[in-house]
Amino acid sequence: MNNQSIPHIGQIVKILRGKDAGQLAVVLTQADNKFVYIADGDKRKFDQAKKKNLLHLEAQSYISSEVANSLMENGRVTNGKLRYAVMMFRLSTESNAEQRGD
Template identity: 85%
Template structure:
């Protein structure tokens, strides 16, 4: 179920390979057509964004408009906004899982 579409800036991705397998992060920028820079604001800060191959990521439908807007306006985003985006994504997936379970 590997989604090979190029993720948008501010989009949440699930990490499929590497030491962060299973974690989620936010796309900060595109390195080229095969790599993006990601961070979660917690273990992986904005200033040490991780370069990841797209085949090692699964794009999620959630896009953080706060992160996308901040990056477009300032070229950077706070780690707090990244953590908030990840938290909002986790809340939305937990809510969806609970609704499906009923």
């Protein structure tokens, strides 16, 4: 996140650096001012969340309220909800691209 803004819990981010570059993930928690923990529910499960530098992430405009609410209520989220959030983001961006004629 080049503008140094800290993403919200449940926000979709695009990974810019590392072996997962180009992948999408969901922000689970904030470690500190420079790092967050992310997971996608597929290759990167909730229990094995990855600590990523904010400079290596690009925040997307989509925030999954289901993931955020689950984390707020009981501190956990299912991998299925993470996969669902990423899938919904992909579907929303694909439908937006079709509407614009991309």
